[in-house]
Amino acid sequence: MAPLPERLDWEDHVWSDPDGGQILLHGVLPTVVYPRTMRPRTNWHAMALLESPDVVDMWVQEEKDEAESPGVNLTHGLISGGAMAIYLDEVSLLEDVPSGRFPDPEPRRLHRNAERHERPIYFAEPTADDERWGEHLTNEAKAASHWKKLLGMISLGGKWRKRVKKNIFLAQKPPKGVSPNFGSAAVLATTWWDLNEWIVGEKVVEARDARYAERLRGALADLRTTFGDEAVLLLPVFLPHRNAILNALETLPQPEEITSNPTDTAGTEEE
Numbered sequence: 001m002a003p004l005p006e007r008l009d010w011e012d013h014v015w016s017d018p019d020g021g022q023i024l025l026h027g028v029l030p031t032v033v034y035p036r037t038m039r040p041r042t043n044w045h046a047m048a049l050l051e052s053p054d055v056v057d058m059w060v061q062e063e064k065d066e067a068e069s070p071g072v073n074l075t076h077g078l079i080s081g082g083a084m085a086i087y088l089d090e091v092s093l094l095e096d097v098p099s100g101r102f103p104d105p106e107p108r109r110l111h112r113n114a115e116r117h118e119r120p121i122y123f124a125e126p127t128a129d130d131e132r133w134g135e136h137l138t139n140e141a142k143a144a145s146h147w148k149k150l151l152g153m154i155s156l157g158g159k160w161r162k163r164v165k166k167n168i169f170l171a172q173k174p175p176k177g178v179s180p181n182f183g184s185a186a187v188l189a190t191t192w193w194d195l196n197e198w199i200v201g202e203k204v205v206e207a208r209d210a211r212y213a214e215r216l217r218g219a220l221a222d223l224r225t226t227f228g229d230e231a232v233l234l235l236p237v238f239l240p241h242r243n244a245i246l247n248a249l250e251t252l253p254q255p256e257e258i259t260s261n262p263t264d265t266a267g268t269e270e271e
Contacts, residue, residue, distance in 0.1 A: 001250045004243045008172045008186045012040055013242065015249050020229035021220045023048075025246065027239030028106040029182075029189045031074075031088065033098040037175055038182075040110075044234035045227050046120035046260060047110055048219050050212055050245075053123045053261055056111070059103035066102060073102035082153075086160050087192040096179035107236045120260030122219035122233070124212045136207060143201040156195070163191045190240035205244070213248035217255035 005013055015023045026040050049055065065072050077088045077100075091099045098105075114121050126133035167190045174182040197205050216235065223231040237245055 001247075004246055006170070006172055007243055008170045008183075008190065008239060010038065010172055010174055010182075012042065013246065014042075015246060017217060017220050018252065019217075019221065019224070019255075021224050021227070021231035021233065023216060023220060023233045023235055023249065025242050026106075026110075026234060026236050027242045028104075028236050029091075029099075029185050029239060030084075030104060030192070031077075031099050031101050032091070032182075032185055032189075033101055033105045035178055037177055039106075040234060042232065044119075044232040046122065046219070046223050046231075047114045047234040047236070048122040048124050048216055049107060049111070050124050050235075050237060050241075051107075052125040052127055054127075055123075059108050059111075062103040071100075074100040077102075083156065083160065083192045083195040086157070087188050091185050091188050094181040094184055097181045097185045099185065110234065110236055120223065122215075122222070122258055122260050124215045124219070124258075126211070126215070132211070136204070136211065139204050139207070140200050143204050144199050153199075159195060159198075160191060163194055164188070167191050167194070186239055189238065193238060193240040206248075209244050209248040210251070210253055211256075212245060213251065214253045214256040215258050216245075216249065217253065218258040219260070221255045222257075222259055 005011065010027070012027070013025045015025065017023070024040065024042055024044055028034070062073050074088060074092075078085050088100055091097065111121065113119075128134065128137075164187060167187045170190060171183040171187050174180060200208075216233070220231060220233050223233055235245070
């Protein structure tokens, strides 16, 4: 197994499939806008998202909401409670880090880019009618509703502070010319991610990532039918989640057959 990068390393990382082709893992931070120097520079033929196709409808609705009432989604996120509310509150205080943007700016920007250039888009999260995924969602709900997890949510603020102190040692210096506060934003995003994963539990998380890996390999296999061994699949993934996905891919799960969704270029533009 190839050595993993530092958890919060800013470089994009490439996973090479032994059957041919590559997956380019591009780490992003939730609600944070990246400067141009941090955007992918490698050529890619298609993109994958660790989402279901429904996420596009949500993005479109968030864009409509923002047009009607700027900042409404951030306000909703701040009052909704939980780790995301703490994250949004703290990341918004960092200078020179454009944050609190909805829809999630980097995945949405890359998605619009793929649509504009008619590149295939694969959704690694199965739809609700998938039996195996339905079982996973049931397991996720059971884990999250366990009394110990519910009790632990009462002291969420204390857990947040402890994890920030731990995660601060993972911070990496951002690329040259980028505000060092992006390192702080990465620490906050990692704390948010870790608390979410804690709620669900390790076994459920590993099963989820294993399924993602199956479908990502399937997407790359589908892409190879057009681009052969040179196929490059771009995967925007939350930075603290990247290494877990790399780990799951390294186990070489059996590729799951998956096809891309047709792109709709109406109303899109390069960003």
